[in-house]
Amino acid sequence: MAIHWSEAKDQLRQLAAHPQFGLFSDLDGTLAALAPTAEQVRLSPRVLQLLTGLRDELPVVALISGRRVAALHDKVRIPGLVYVGNHGLETLSEDGAAEANPAAAPYRPALDAARKALQAVEGGGAHTEDKGLTLTLHYRQVADPEDFNRRHGDTVRAIAAEQGLEFFTGKMVYELRPPVQMHKGVALRELAGRYGIQAALFLGDDVTDIDGLRAVREMRAAGECDAWGVAVQSPDAPEGLEETADWLASGVADVEDLLAWLLAARRASST
Numbered sequence: 001m002a003i004h005w006s007e008a009k010d011q012l013r014q015l016a017a018h019p020q021f022g023l024f025s026d027l028d029g030t031l032a033a034l035a036p037t038a039e040q041v042r043l044s045p046r047v048l049q050l051l052t053g054l055r056d057e058l059p060v061v062a063l064i065s066g067r068r069v070a071a072l073h074d075k076v077r078i079p080g081l082v083y084v085g086n087h088g089l090e091t092l093s094e095d096g097a098a099e100a101n102p103a104a105a106p107y108r109p110a111l112d113a114a115r116k117a118l119q120a121v122e123g124g125g126a127h128t129e130d131k132g133l134t135l136t137l138h139y140r141q142v143a144d145p146e147d148f149n150r151r152h153g154d155t156v157r158a159i160a161a162e163q164g165l166e167f168f169t170g171k172m173v174y175e176l177r178p179p180v181q182m183h184k185g186v187a188l189r190e191l192a193g194r195y196g197i198q199a200a201l202f203l204g205d206d207v208t209d210i211d212g213l214r215a216v217r218e219m220r221a222a223g224e225c226d227a228w229g230v231a232v233q234s235p236d237a238p239e240g241l242e243e244t245a246d247w248l249a250s251g252v253a254d255v256e257d258l259l260a261w262l263l264a265a266r267r268a269s270s271t
């Protein structure tokens with residue numbers, strides 16, 4: 001059973017002091033509170049300041065999000081962070097351009113066909129966001145999201161299957177993605193390898209973050225990295241999230257406290 005992070009300060013202090021410590025985090029619902037629309041999500045000045053401070057101290061601070069990488073960067077705009085979008089299918093290159101995983105490109109016609117088919121369930125607050133390499137159907141704004149899910153979940157799943165796309169659920173979203181072996185766990189492992197990370201912390205709050213939480217456990221078990229995972233609790237947290245995490249944070253404000261504590265511990269270790 002995962003414990004609150006404040007009960008694991010000895011281990012967190014060791015992580016923070018490791019020269020090759022990397023921080024990997026989701027954005028929405030983890031570093032910023034969810035809002036009715038993705039556009040309305042804002043990072044607090046404090047979290048921006050903490051991410052900047054951690055960037056200056058650590059070999060890598062990476063944001064791994066389901067957003068398009070350009071939209072992810074737009075929300076944060078801190079130079080020197082690593083930005084990974086579309087659950088790992090897209091990264092931001094040094095010159096600020098989006099780089100797509102080439103394996104995903106052939107699925108654009110399938111996404112177009114699925115997008116058209118999804119019109120059948122849109123309306124009343126439900127809309128499809130085209131993220132270029134994936135589609136997200138948002139239903140947070142419909143009058144009765146649970147009823148929407150009961151009535152349309154299987155339809156959307158079938159549309160994905162018809163087009164050879166994979167179907168995922170999240171917090172009041174459905175996602176349709178190319179069947180490319182890529183998720184937050186794969187992205188995390190790749191980044192850890194690329195930056196020579198030997199100690200790591202991953203934070204997330206939703207279904208797709210479970211892959212990241214699983215990856216840190218596997219990396220730790222394999223002895224390749226002293227990696228740990230934090231689940232951010234929320235009323236609509238998905239099944240399996242807390243069970244897969246090592247530690248818990250009670251919400252976005254608590255994540256800020258954790259980042260502040262990590263930054264202080266890092267600075268204390270280097271003096």
Ligand SMILES: [Mg+2]
Pocket residue numbers: 026027028029030204205206
């Ligand atoms: Mg999230």
